[in-house]
Amino acid sequence: MGESPFLYRIMPAVALSTLVPGESATIVAIHTEGPLHQRLLAMGFRTGKPIELIRRARFSGPLQVRIGTTDILLRGNEAEKIMVKKT
Amino acid sequence: MKRIALLGMPNTGKSTLFNRMTGASARVGNWPGITVELLTGRILLGGDMVEIIDLPGMYDLHGFSEDEQVVRHFLHDNVPDLALIVLNATQIERQLSLLLQLKQINLNMVVLLNMADEAKKFGITIDTAKMTEALGIPIFLLSAKYGAGYGEALQAITKALRYTTPGMAEHLRDQLKSDNQIEAEMARVLRHSVQVPARLPDNLTDQLDRLMLHPWLGLPIFFGVMYFLFQAIFFLGQPLQTGVNDLFTWLRDAAIAPLLAILPAALQGLLLDGIYNGVATVAAFVPLIVLFFLFMAIVEDTGYLSRAAFLMDALMAKMGLDGRSFVMLLMGFGCNVPALMGTRVMRSRSLRLLTMLVIPFSLCSARLQVFVFITAALFSPKAAPLVLFSLYLFSFGTAILTALLFKGYLPNSEPFVLELPPYRFPTPRQLVLRGWHEVYHFIHRASKFIVAGVVMVWLLTHLPPSAAPASADTLAGMVGAWLHPLFKPIGITSELTIALIFGFVAKEIVIGSLAVIYGLGGEALSHSLALQLDWVQAYSFMLFTLIYTPCLSAIATLRSESKDNGFTLFSVAWSLVLAWLVSFIFYQGARWLGY
Ligand SMILES: Nc1nc2c(ncn2[C@@H]2O[C@H](COP(=O)(O)OP(=O)(O)OP(=O)(O)O)[C@@H](O)[C@H]2O)c(=O)[nH]1
Numbered sequence: 001m002g003e004s005p006f007l008y009r010i011m012p013a014v015a016l017s018t019l020v021p022g023e024s025a026t027i028v029a030i031h032t033e034g035p036l037h038q039r040l041l042a043m044g045f046r047t048g049k050p051i052e053l054i055r056r057a058r059f060s061g062p063l064q065v066r067i068g069t070t071d072i073l074l075r076g077n078e079a080e081k082i083m084v085k086k087t
Numbered sequence: 088m089k090r091i092a093l094l095g096m097p098n099t100g101k102s103t104l105f106n107r108m109t110g111a112s113a114r115v116g117n118w119p120g121i122t123v124e125l126l127t128g129r130i131l132l133g134g135d136m137v138e139i140i141d142l143p144g145m146y147d148l149h150g151f152s153e154d155e156q157v158v159r160h161f162l163h164d165n166v167p168d169l170a171l172i173v174l175n176a177t178q179i180e181r182q183l184s185l186l187l188q189l190k191q192i193n194l195n196m197v198v199l200l201n202m203a204d205e206a207k208k209f210g211i212t213i214d215t216a217k218m219t220e221a222l223g224i225p226i227f228l229l230s231a232k233y234g235a236g237y238g239e240a241l242q243a244i245t246k247a248l249r250y251t252t253p254g255m256a257e258h259l260r261d262q263l264k265s266d267n268q269i270e271a272e273m274a275r276v277l278r279h280s281v282q283v284p285a286r287l288p289d290n291l292t293d294q295l296d297r298l299m300l301h302p303w304l305g306l307p308i309f310f311g312v313m314y315f316l317f318q319a320i321f322f323l324g325q326p327l328q329t330g331v332n333d334l335f336t337w338l339r340d341a342a343i344a345p346l347l348a349i350l351p352a353a354l355q356g357l358l359l360d361g362i363y364n365g366v367a368t369v370a371a372f373v374p375l376i377v378l379f380f381l382f383m384a385i386v387e388d389t390g391y392l393s394r395a396a397f398l399m400d401a402l403m404a405k406m407g408l409d410g411r412s413f414v415m416l417l418m419g420f421g422c423n424v425p426a427l428m429g430t431r432v433m434r435s436r437s438l439r440l441l442t443m444l445v446i447p448f449s450l451c452s453a454r455l456q457v458f459v460f461i462t463a464a465l466f467s468p469k470a471a472p473l474v475l476f477s478l479y480l481f482s483f484g485t486a487i488l489t490a491l492l493f494k495g496y497l498p499n500s501e502p503f504v505l506e507l508p509p510y511r512f513p514t515p516r517q518l519v520l521r522g523w524h525e526v527y528h529f530i531h532r533a534s535k536f537i538v539a540g541v542v543m544v545w546l547l548t549h550l551p552p553s554a555a556p557a558s559a560d561t562l563a564g565m566v567g568a569w570l571h572p573l574f575k576p577i578g579i580t581s582e583l584t585i586a587l588i589f590g591f592v593a594k595e596i597v598i599g600s601l602a603v604i605y606g607l608g609g610e611a612l613s614h615s616l617a618l619q620l621d622w623v624q625a626y627s628f629m630l631f632t633l634i635y636t637p638c639l640s641a642i643a644t645l646r647s648e649s650k651d652n653g654f655t656l657f658s659v660a661w662s663l664v665l666a667w668l669v670s671f672i673f674y675q676g677a678r679w680l681g682y
């Protein structure tokens with residue numbers, strides 16, 4: 001809400017792995033291929049979908065993200081390949 | 088006979104539905120990838136016998152992991168007359184993609200939106216009539232776990248069976264529409280029929296996870312929970328086991344021995360001291376095992392396994408493994424065989440092999456029986472649970488050591504992406520099914536291995552007839568003497584050596600063979616063991632038992648899952664070497680320290 005469309009447009013896309021817990025964003029690109037790409041699609045990762053970072057595990061462990069009603073764990077390596085725009 | 092297949096993404100409740108339809112006790116758990124192989128059951132539907140097939144979950148028809156291949160091969164080789172597509176109603180927004188893919192291969196199908204109870208709780212409304220219209224497939228909302236909506240769905244299934252599957256495309260993959268087309272169609276179907284609140288109400292899962300997955304408290308809580316569970320099993324199970332033991336001893340003295348008195352002495356010995364003592368000593372563990380698996384079922388069904396994967400992934404990554412490997416180690420606490428098969432969800436062969444190399448060190452329930460028996464015999468009631476816990480630490484320790492040593496040979500870059508399901512709680516019905524399943528499994532093993540094992544041990548310890556039973560002149564004595572140089576440095580006597588040899592087949596036989604070797608059952612055997620061994624020897628024996636390979640079934644599974652004789656041989660050889668080394672260091676170290 002409250003965000004001007006203009007501001008939204010000029011906000012740079014960042015990697016999902018850079019979000020901090022509690023931050024929400026919109027998926028803008030998924031730079032993966034092959035089996036991983038298919039798996040991410042099936043888990044609900046699609047461009048335009050809102051995504052929220054719930055928490056990170058200690059010792060640079062996996063991230064917990066929420067897309068709609070699905071919670072997913074993924075490592076930083078994979079999260080780096082998913083570009084988002086913060087909302 | 089007509090055939091109905093259950094298809095859907097992992098963890099959507101296919102096996103729960105299968106159990107409800109067939110009355111079977113297929114394994115159910117709140118973890119994506121519990122079912123990795125197809126299961127069949129038969130029921131009477133509309134007057135005809137029908138075969139129901141439960142399949143592993145699949146994320147999409149591209150299917151690259153081994154469990155998904157099972158589904159692809161199944162669909163390719165034998166087209167079912169009807170496919171029940173099971174989707175999680177709360178995740179309909181994303182799971183619709185699989186349905187749309189499946190729709191393209193022209194199966195005769197009925198869609199079941201499962202977990203209606205959760206959808207309602209989350210405030211998700213689904214207009215099945217509108218959706219049926221938009222898709223042209225019958226759609227039903229139900230709850231496989233609690234039964235709501237099941238009757239109606241079953242009627243529709245019976246009706247749909249009258250039609251047949253039009254036939255299927257030769258090459259599934261080539262037929263699939265592009266992901267973009269699927270996306271557009273998903274939006275079209277969902278627009279009018281599904282409403283999901285923008286933000287889910289803060290639910291129990293979120294609240295619990297704030298504690299269970301806490302950055303600092305998460306891991307300590309995890310280990311605390313594990314410790315508590317094992318203590319509970321020991322404290323509840325051990326008295327039960329003693330009770331059943333006493334019952335068997337009483338039965339023997341009061342009824343069976345007098346009945347068999349008319350038989351010749353040798354036959355009496357075989358039946359009483361051999362089979363009865365051996366089997367009764369093992370059977371006394373049934374309550375403990377049932378209790379153990381009830382706890383396991385609760386842990387599996389709550390969804391805590393995925394939380395364990397989250398908490399441990401970073402540490403496991405340092406060992407070349409991932410969070411799922413850790414979950415398989417935990418599952419191995421029940422039985423190593425399903426844990427080995429559970430690695431099918433991994434795509435990278437290296438990761439699978441490395442995980443399969445460490446699973447056999449997971450202290451399974453059969454080994455637990457041996458340890459409960461021996462710790463109760465040789466340690467004070469206060470020390471026994473701690474000793475037992477220390478063996479679990481050794482179990483983890485040897486797994487970690489193995490992974491660290493061999494990760495260099497099995498490098499992998501498998502991505503780690505895993506669903507985190509909400510917490511769920513098993514119903515009494517699910518618990519009873521699981522408990523019964525384990526008793527059945529145990530009786531099955533008992534009749535196959537344990538009886539044959541104790542008879543063999545009895546023969547070895549009583550032949551040739553001229554020798555005094557269990558003396559050095561018997562066959563067993565000779566084998567024991569021959570292996571003595573190998574086992575003396577680790578403090579294992581020749582009687583125990585015989586038990587270890589049979590333990591190779593199944594760990595349940597270890598206690599059974601000790602009963603036969605000493606000619607004593609239950610309590611009496613415990614006392615006799617306590618007189619013949621000191622605690623250092625006993626602990627060394629337990630370490631060896633823990634590490635030197637789980638059982639023949641596990642080896643066979645290693646072979647069939649890896650499809651590699653060399654790997655299987657290596658795994659067995661490595662565990663033997665490691666078992667000897669660890670026992671040696673412990674035994675000699677303890678003696679050197681003056682114990
Ligand atoms: N609330 C609720 N939970 C359910 C329902 N059906 C199944 N479950 C739970 O969902 C989880 C998964 O159930 P399973 O039957 O093992 O799912 P599956 O589809 O066979 O899973 P895989 O074998 O891993 O593909 C378990 O914890 C079940 O108890 C339901 O209708 N409502």
Ligand SMILES: [Mg+2]
Pocket residue numbers: 101102103114115121122142143144
């Ligand atoms: Mg299943």
